[in-house]
Amino acid sequence: MLGNIIAIVDLLYNIYFYMIFAYILMSWVPNVRDSFIGELLGKLVEPYLAPFRKFIPPIMGMIDISPIIALFVLNWAVVGLKSILFYIIGG
Numbered sequence: 001m002l003g004n005i006i007a008i009v010d011l012l013y014n015i016y017f018y019m020i021f022a023y024i025l026m027s028w029v030p031n032v033r034d035s036f037i038g039e040l041l042g043k044l045v046e047p048y049l050a051p052f053r054k055f056i057p058p059i060m061g062m063i064d065i066s067p068i069i070a071l072f073v074l075n076w077a078v079v080g081l082k083s084i085l086f087y088i089i090g091g
Helices: 004-028 037-057 065-090
Strands: none
Touching: 004 037, 004 065, 037 065
């Protein structure tokens, strides 16, 4: 049972990670964020990225490292969640 729950957590993490990664890459290509997929990813990813952008200013006014920090925090949260699940449910 624990293996199934952890597999679902890993799957959801991987999906969201790649959504954020794709959204970051889309920022380098003009007008891609205005497409249907860009707007959809924006609606799903921006609520998570917005708090990081609020507290982490761009480096030299141009380079936004907040998505990288957000991905690290997401990874730490998933590792913590898996540890808690392992502790509660057992292995």
